[in-house]
Amino acid sequence: MILLLSLSFRNTPQKIREYFAFGNEDKERLLKSLCSEELIDEAAVLITCNRTEIYVSAGNDRSTSSIINIILEKCEEIIGINIENLRDYLLFYTGKSAVSHLYKVSAGLDSMLIGEDQILGQVKDAIEFARECDTAHLYLNTLFRDAVTEAKKIKTETLISKSGVSTATLALKAAKDVLNSFSGKNILVIGASGKIGDIVLKNALSYDFVQIYVTRRRHNIDMSPNVMERVSIIEYNDRYDYIKNADVIVSATSGPHFTLTKEHIQENILPGSKKVFIDLAVPCDIDERVSKLDNIYYYNMDDMKKFADENNEKKKMSIEKASLMVEEGVEKFLKWALFQENLKVFSDATENLEKEMARIGEKKTLEHLFYKIRDNGSLEALQSIIDILSI
Incomplete structure (x- = not known):
């Protein structure tokens, strides 16, 4: 599970954002402190002049509310004060919405000035810093890498970054x-x-x-x-x-x-x-x-x-195309993550199929597999498999 805590110009006044403008020493302290917690496997923090965002990877069976509480506690430890009504200024994302958010941020779709170029370099710096702190591994490395790759593609194939982009x-x-x-x-x-x-x-x-x-x-x-x-x-x-x-x-x-x-x-x-x-x-x-x-x-x-509004208005068509590209990229990552999380299922299934083929032959084994999918899977799943087999 990918979880994200975001403070940005969309929901957080500058006076509050200033508390979270951590320097490198505090960023490293935050990342290592988060990953010392049993509930959190990986962590990365993205800080720009308009946002602070904390990304974590955790097991799907772990409590979202507990992880959010941990992140807030760790942040307030570094800030040195408890901020009144802090949750009112935060946005939380989990799973697909968290993945989608990073893709949009990387492409400049969530920026104050749509299509800004600087954010892509800041996303790269964020994951590189997390790697140096040894707090980013398989899931966050793959997520950030794919988000950056898709963002570059969007900037190449659309006009989203072609005018007034800083x-x-x-x-x-x-x-x-x-x-x-x-x-x-x-x-x-x-x-x-x-x-x-x-x-x-x-x-x-x-x-x-x-x-x-x-x-x-x-x-x-x-x-x-x-x-x-x-x-x-x-x-x-x-x-x-x-x-x-x-x-x-x-x-x-x-x-x-x-x-x-x-x-x-x-x-x-x-x-x-x-x-x-x-x-x-x-x-x-x-x-x-x-x-x-x-x-x-x-x-x-x-x-x-307010100075960005006019610029953003001119980019509506590019925004629509970029948004569709983001959706495709997000789906690709989520399929990779789902496959990664179920490697043992595929390994066990392969082993069982090999045993069945040795016992009753390849044709019978495949027939039994298809009947099993028909009888136990959903209509949508069955249609998806038929579409794949028809390619």
Whole structure:
């Protein structure tokens, strides 16, 4: 049985999601703690800026409610507090629904921005991390591998990922809507060494910003002559000095504390200057009180959802095709899992058939087998076997 506990933008406010934005040390601690429990065989955790999802594999005869309680207890041990009404913010999936959910997540069908590309790499990283922690084995390895394979196929055969497929793209679009144009404007990207920050930087280079200020390691940036003219790498500690000149400020770090506070921002901007602050981090990088300042526009990950609606509307046909492909992939995995769980049944049946063939011959043995299926199986099962034999 595959079981999944999900906290995502669909059902969980950002303030709650922040508690579950575990770093690698806490993720490893969680995974090993889960697999130390008798009821849980395997575990993997997927963490992105919009979700935390915990996948476990357990025997079919094990209590779902007991496993859910264990997961919640282990999470709260790491968080260090009991979150009031936590279950109100969670979604639970088991069996086919859990498998289907991972396939949809991997393909970008459950993302805030339908078809986003970044999630596929995050799914790969999640199962790789679980393997390194020795908490993912036959079932989760196969599930994640097949989900990733199907997601790649969907991205190749549909248009689901062909336009506006990153939160960074949406963020800059939101800023452009405020400023009307980026011509003559400057942007500051804090945390450009990270995955999201790197995407923001690449997107920024495609616009006509005059100057792009970034806090990142020099050896991680394309320092071609064209880039060198437009990109200035600054020290993180000097970030406030550049806010005065920047029209768009994007922060996307993985740190636990604010990169920008209201008081320091207020001290470093000119009265009346229009600026857009975009926070793409979980937990938040930018003090949301900045939105109270005049001519300041502030957006965080929760705000990005409304900017995704228009993009998602354009992809309806691709979503329908991708959803059908997901269903086919899910059925394929479930058939593999069912077969895997019943290997002994097939082995015993093969042995019994061999004995019967030796006793009464092949033809009689097969006739008896078909009569047994007819008399004991359901009408649907019998029809399925007839369809297979007719191929």
